Amino acid sequence: MNKGITIFRILKSKRFNHYIKDISAVTGSLILIIMLIGAIFAPAIAPQNPYDMETLYLADSLVPPIWMEGGKAPFILGTDDQGRDIFSTILYGCRTSFTVGFSVILIAGFIGVTIGILSGFYRGLLETVTMRLADAIFSFSTTLIAMLFLGVLKSHGVGTVILAIVITDWVRYARTMRGSVLGVKEEDYISAARAIGANDLRIMIKYILPNAIPPILVVAAVDFGAAVMLEATLSFLGVGVPINKPSLGMMVSIGKNYIYAGKWWLVVFPGIALILIVFGINLLADWLREEFNPKMTKGKAG
């Protein structure tokens, strides 16, 4: 089967048909794709590199958006107190958001799925320890742990923010994974696989893992939004990425000092960008949840 036919089959499949008919899912993915393209090609699209000190002029600080009185040519959405173009800074900030989001779901997902599948398959001490740990982390809240972790840590960077989120976030995947493993472990086809001589590793990867992919996808989608929000929150509080790194949360935090002066564009535009990312992924997550959950039909529950 060549590639063209595969794509054709995907386009004709029932699932794709559902997807393309679901307005909110398509809207969600369109928003995300546009934001992602903006973030990836930020250096090419942005009229200014907001973190290159040489291109900044303090004379251009706090310029309002271009359609307002006093707006200036390259600064479509105005500038902040350092003379940084808001539009460019948002593009660069989205880069940080997407980096954190994707890194977290990949790293936390890998750790969580591994721990979850092992603890569900072998049970025993491993399961007890990881699941009680998961309970503790859940009731203590991932946000709080990340905040405290970064608060105690001295050196900050995008990497430490990702680490701070990952150390608690794997729990979501581990729980979901364990649940799916327990659900299928006693099925006949697992015994059949064992009977034809498949070892544990092969059973886990080939027969158990595929079952768990839909719920893990839903968790990953929700988690992506949560990680992006958490990064913004941490940066807003001043414990996230350092000041010389772009971040939507940091932009809002800077803009906060100027809202009483009526300089609303410092807060509103980065806020909108952040909401769009999270809203987009949540729309997609909603669709995934409904699509992969046979118990719920659209418009009824959930």
Added chain:
Amino acid sequence: MLTLAGRYATKAQQEAVRVNMGLDKPFYVQYIVFLKNAVKGDFGLSYVSQTPVLELILERLPASIELAMSAMCIALLFGIGLGVLVSLNPRNFISRVIMTGSLFGISLPTFLIGILLIMIFAVYLGVLPTFGRGEVIKITEGWRTGFFTIGGLSHLILPAFTLGMYQLAVLLRLTRGGMLEVLREDYIRTAWAKGLPSKMVIFKHALRNALIPVITMAGLQFGELIAFSIVTESIFQWPGTGNLLLTAVYETDHPVIVAYVMVTSIIILFVNLFVDILYGYINPKIRYE
């Protein structure tokens, strides 16, 4: 060391601080000493203000509890109320508006909600104050409340809504989901068929069963509530423990951070215990004999 003794301290002074704080002893000795004191409620002195840490926290705890409680009440009241409303007519216009709104409530980070509320109600409309607690009345030693003055209450509205918004949206969606499932059950049809008044069917027969996951979630989310109270307190300069923690983080005041973690863990533990007891009231099936 530099923070403790000051940048211009001599070697001898630095050494004096080391001995004074027991930092010359090995780690395990320090840890055992810390544990011994911690059990007695003594978490040591703040590096910065040189006052007992527990006092610092207890002094600010009432403000935080007031804020968290108000937020929780708002979330439960509006979340469950609107959730029931939406579940009764899932397809009409108002329900759709509420559901879209709730998706925003989940998608909006707390700090943005706070700042947007400030912009709308304080900067443009100029109707509500945005920082501090306003007038407070002293009830007993160490507990001052803003509940009984107009100033205090008006200071509470914005932070409480900011903090409660996310929980509100989550609880609303859970209540809706639970109600939609329960309303299709046979016993609900029986209740309608018996001719029970709709209030009775909805609140006694349906809501009570739909509430179990909602209560679980509300309990589980309590930790999140505390985490977001740090954000809220920082935006509204609310004089609570969250602000204390942030200051401690900026000043690397470790005893304060440690004591904060201890106190919040204890609070979270008790809330979870309370939720477990609450289950028994809502669902008699799981009561212990």
